[in-house]
Amino acid sequence: MEIDFSIYTETKVNFFNTEPCNIAVIFCNPEDPTDFIIADKNLSGYGNRIVLDKCDAFLDVNHYPDLPKQLEELGLAKPVLDPNGNPITLKSGFVTYPLFKFNEEKLKELDPKGFAEYDAQYLDSLQKAIDDLNIDDLDI
Numbered sequence: 001m002e003i004d005f006s007i008y009t010e011t012k013v014n015f016f017n018t019e020p021c022n023i024a025v026i027f028c029n030p031e032d033p034t035d036f037i038i039a040d041k042n043l044s045g046y047g048n049r050i051v052l053d054k055c056d057a058f059l060d061v062n063h064y065p066d067l068p069k070q071l072e073e074l075g076l077a078k079p080v081l082d083p084n085g086n087p088i089t090l091k092s093g094f095v096t097y098p099l100f101k102f103n104e105e106k107l108k109e110l111d112p113k114g115f116a117e118y119d120a121q122y123l124d125s126l127q128k129a130i131d132d133l134n135i136d137d138l139d140i
Contacts, residue, residue: 002066003027005074008037013107013114016042020126023057023118025076025102039067040100043092051129054122055104056080058090058097068098077102 008027015021022042029035040057059067059077071077077100079087088099108115 001064003037003064003070005070007031007035011076011107011110012036013111013118015118015121018042018125020051020129021118021121022052023055023102023122025057025107037064039064039071041092041097043090043097051126052099053080053101054119055102055107056099057102059100061097062095068100071100071102075103076106 005027007029010028010030012026012028014024014026016024023040024042025039027037027039039059041060041062043058057077059071061067068077068079072079080099080101082088089096090099091097104115
């Protein structure tokens with residue numbers, strides 16, 4: 001399904017309450033507050049011990065298979081690649097979700113307040129995750 005950005009004209013930035021928190025990018029229909037699309041999936045809460053970089057997210061290609069192409073065309077996000085240049089993905093159930101990095105500057109323009117809240121929460125939750133890390137538990 002291709003997202004009709006002539007309807008979903010507002011972009012909001014929020015976050016999933018994980019450690020560290022993951023970004024949530026939401027495309028909203030200003031005519032109907034109950035009509036919105038969450039672009040990404042929070043895969044950290046399913047037993048995955050995933051720490052994503054700031055502005056990184058797994059895109060919801062299960063519901064919106066054209067989303068990666070659309071976000072790239074709009075300059076809102078691009079795929080995250082491994083050192084060999086291959087896209088990073090995560091399989092959950094029957095779906096393989098691509099990891100994308102959202103364009104921080106564009107998100108700041110689209111939702112300055114929401115991005116500032118995400119940014120502060122990301123830094124706080126990242127520090128908490130580091131503080132909670134027990135070096136004795138690591139097999140080094």
